[in-house]
Amino acid sequence: MTDRAGPLPPRPIRSLEAILLGLFLACWAVLVLAWLNIAHLSGNAPVSLYRFFSFASALGWTTGTIYIQRGRKLAEPDRRLLRWVYYLGPQGIVYLLRALAPLAERRLAPLVPLWALGVYTVFFLVPVLVRRMMGMDRGDRG
Numbered sequence: 375m376t377d378r379a380g381p382l383p384p385r386p387i388r389s390l391e392a393i394l395l396g397l398f399l400a401c402w403a404v405l406v407l408a409w410l411n412i413a414h415l416s417g418n419a420p421v422s423l424y425r426f427f428s429f430a431s432a433l434g435w436t437t438g439t440i441y442i443q444r445g446r447k448l449a450e451p452d453r454r455l456l457r458w459v460y461y462l463g464p465q466g467i468v469y470l471l472r473a474l475a476p477l478a479e480r481r482l483a484p485l486v487p488l489w490a491l492g493v494y495t496v497f498f499l500v501p502v503l504v505r506r507m508m509g510m511d512r513g514d515r516g
Contacts, residue, residue, distance in 0.1 A: 398463030434497030
C-alpha cells in the first residue's frame with residue numbers, strides 16, 4: 375500500500391514514447407553503422423532537397439505539437455526528459471533520409487544536414503513558444 379492520496383502522477387515515458395524511442399534509436403543505430411562504413415546507404419532513396427526540407431519541417435512541427443500535448447500534465451523535470459525524446463530522437467529519421475541520398479548529391483551540398491537541423495528546430499519550437507507565450511505553461515488553461 376502507498377501513503378499517497380489521489381491519483382499517481384503521469385509518467386514521462388509511456389507506451390507511445392517507448393515505441394517512438396525504439397524507432398528513433400534504430401535510425402540512429404543505422405546511421406552509426408553507415409558512418410563506420412558497415413552499412414552502405416548511399417543511393418537507396420534519392421529525395422530532392424525540397425522534399426527533404428519539407429519533411430524536416432513537417433516532422434519538427436508534428437513532434438513539437440505531440441511534445442506539447444504529451445507533456446502538458448507533467449512536472450518540469452519529466453517534461454525536460456520528454457523534450458529530449460521528441461527533439462533529438464526524430465532527427466535520426468531526418469539524417470537517415472539524407473544518408474540514403476546518392477553520394478554525389480551529398481558531396482555537392484555538405485551542409486544540408488546542418489540546415490535540416492535548423493529547419494527542424496525552428497518548426498519544433500513554434501508550438502512550444504506559442505504555448506509559452508499564451509501562458510499555457512503556467513497552468514492558465516481556459
